[in-house]
Amino acid sequence: MYRVVFSQVLQRLDAEDAHRATVRALAAISRVRPLNRAIHRRLAPHDPALRVSAFGVHFPSPFGLAAGFDKNAVCFEALAAFGFGHVEVGTVTAHAQPGNARPRLFRLPAQRAVINRMGFNNDGAAKVARRLARVRGVPVVVGVNIGKTKVVPESRAVADYVASARALADRADYLVVNVSSPNTPGLRDLQAVERLRPLLTAVREVTESLPRRTPLLVKIAPDLADEDVDAVADLAVELGLDGIIATNTTIRRDGVPSTEAGGLSGRPLKERSLEVLRRLYARVGDRLTLVSVGGVEDVDDVWERLLAGATLVQGYTAMVYEGPLWAARINRALSRRLRLHGHSSIQEVIGKTAPARTGRDA
Known part of the structure; x- marks a missing residue:
């Protein structure tokens, strides 16, 4: 049914207008607590075998x-009710900003992909923090992804991230430093280890100063060279980070017939995202939690990422093409597959096909 609605209605709408309408609808469901709880009972993952700790x-x-x-923490409760095991909100910046000029979001249905150049449009850290502080009607694990405010010069980037961390860290179940979006000028330059070290060190000081320490992760781009992936992995271990999210969108256009600028997500990213995951797991093993994202479309993709060493797997783009029941279907299929293979817990699957660790401390 959803595919008919998408092809006949949604695909005719501007991609960002359709997204905004979806967010508004989910936000309305979040506010109607009895409805959201009813959806949660029906669609959220309740199988104990799927539970994972990270x-x-x-x-x-x-x-x-x-x-x-x-982006603005307005519908994460409804998203959890529809089946997502966690919701990462953002990217949030210290100061509110409108993002880049429209149009800035483009569907590529034939490639099952999306290109965006949104530019971290969001309401700012203070407003998002107030929303996250509200009492929740359903249980939901919420990560908060923070980025650099566009108008802040690179010389003030560390202070800008620290401001966001101070506003948001105690509202988050985990915090993510995003230095990998291609849509903020100069942002990806912060992935260089000599610039990333002081940034992560400063944000880590904020997360560790809280009464309840907030786990800290860094999100990297698929366009990093392999040796740079290794360098970031080594740095994350050195600094005592909790994990790495791999990967963000790509600026490459291999086999994608589009000249639009921005980050490409979806199916074309699948192969490289999996390569980076395998490289990271070979480098760090279970010393860090690895979160795999990029080109995840179905239960086969989720299963493959778990076997390759991911503790958590994220998706986004495929929901544009699969609809609101996508996460619930994947959870049901994961439950069936676990039992088919004789496993009693998802933890038994993680890293089972990964090669031996090759890092410098292996």
Whole structure:
């Protein structure tokens, strides 16, 4: 049914207008607590075998929603009710900003992909923090993804991230430093280890100063060279980070017939995202939690990422093409597959096909 609605109605709408309408509808469901709880009872993951623990946080399922959908923390409760084991909100910046000029979001149905150049449009850290502080009607694990405010010069980037962390860290189940979006000028330059070290160190000081320490992760781009992936992995271990999210969108256009600028997500990213995951797991093993995102479309993709060493898996783009029941279907299929293979817990699957660790401390 959804595919008919998408092809006949949604695909005719501007992609960003359709997204905004979806977010508004989900936000309305979040506000109607009895309705949201009823959806949660029906669609959220309740199978104990799907539960997974990472960096001290308990997730009802390893499959969650990547940052970029609920930028302003207005509908994360409904998203959890529809089946996501966690929701990563943002990207949030210290100061509110409108993002780049429209049009800035483009569907590529034939490639099952999306290009965006949104530019971190969001309401700002203070307003998002107030929304996250509200009493929740359903249980939901919420990660918060923070980025650099566009008008802040690179010389003030560390202070800008620290401001966001101070506003949001105690509202988050985990915090993510995003240095990998291609849509903020100069942002990806912060992935260089000599610039990333002081940034992560400063944000880590904020997360560790709280009465309840907030786990800290960094999100990297698929366009990093392999040796740079290794360098970031080594740095994350050195600094005592909790994990790495791999990967963000790509600026490459291999086999994609589009000249639009921005980050490409969806099916074309699948192969590289999996390569980066395998490289990271070979480098760090279970010393860090690895979160795999990029080209995840179905239960086969989720299963493959778990076997390759991901503790958590995220999706986003495929929901545009699969609809609101996508996460619930994946969770049901994961439950069936676990039992088919004789497993009693998702934890038994993680890293089972990964090669031996090759890092410098292996």
